Amino acid sequence: MSADPIVSLISRRSIKFVQGPAPTDDDQARILQSAVSAPDHGKLEPWRFKIIRDAAVQQLADMALGAVKASGQALPPEKEANARRWLHNVPLLIGVACHLDHANTKIPEHERLLATGAAVMNILNAAHMLGYGAFWSTGIGTYVDEVAENLGFDPLDYRFMGFVSIGTPIQSTAAPKRSDYSRFVSHWGAPG
Numbered sequence: 001m002s003a004d005p006i007v008s009l010i011s012r013r014s015i016k017f018v019q020g021p022a023p024t025d026d027d028q029a030r031i032l033q034s035a036v037s038a039p040d041h042g043k044l045e046p047w048r049f050k051i052i053r054d055a056a057v058q059q060l061a062d063m064a065l066g067a068v069k070a071s072g073q074a075l076p077p078e079k080e081a082n083a084r085r086w087l088h089n090v091p092l093l094i095g096v097a098c099h100l101d102h103a104n105t106k107i108p109e110h111e112r113l114l115a116t117g118a119a120v121m122n123i124l125n126a127a128h129m130l131g132y133g134a135f136w137s138t139g140i141g142t143y144v145d146e147v148a149e150n151l152g153f154d155p156l157d158y159r160f161m162g163f164v165s166i167g168t169p170i171q172s173t174a175a176p177k178r179s180d181y182s183r184f185v186s187h188w189g190a191p192g
């Protein structure tokens with residue numbers, strides 16, 4: 001890991017296939033503390049994290065894929081096999097939900113979702129900086145109500161936002177090639 005924090009940020013990439021060891025308890029705590037350091041309009045703290053570790057990851061795979069099938073959504077065998085291949089050795093999965101907090105009408109709902117997304121970004125960056133591989137997925141039943149309910153997130157009160165897998169990379173992978181930022185930037189106003 002580079003001592004330059006910007007080099008570290010720029011070299012982050014998602015790593016889908018990971019195995020044990022899982023983050024140590026101390027590293028897991030640091031990753032989650034990073035998550036709750038995300039920007040948050042109105043201090044609503046909308047983020048919620050469900051920790052699923054070790055053998056519970058396979059229970060989660062069974063529960064979520066079973067719920068997808070029961071919902072009537074198509075789950076072709078190759079899609080199920082891909083999901084199981086991904087989760088096969090994952091030692092830590094974090095289910096992410098956003099508390100909608102209907103009592104607060106001041107902060108628009110999309111800002112709570114953005115704050116929770118920013119928390120996930122901090123998880124991805126913290127995991128990367130600690131040498132782990134992490135990957136955010138909205139597969140395996142993220143949008144099936146029963147999955148969120150089984151994880152304790154009533155869809156009336158929470159928007160389930162997917163799963164982040166974290167562990168030790170199985171293979172080392174090069175830093176990704178990114179677009180030059182200038183493609184997305186334009187200037188406004190007279191230069192000073």
Ligand SMILES: Cc1cc2nc3c(=O)[nH]c(=O)nc-3n(C[C@H](O)[C@H](O)[C@H](O)COP(=O)(O)O)c2cc1C
Nearest residue numbers: 012013014015117135136137138139140161162176
């Ligand atoms: C909200 C969100 C949901 C995602 N869900 C999936 C997914 O279900 N399956 C998938 O293959 N990639 C998914 N991705 C993309 C990967 O997490 C990852 O960003 C992508 O593979 C590019 O890798 P990079 O982060 O190294 O650029 C999702 C990304 C985001 C932001």
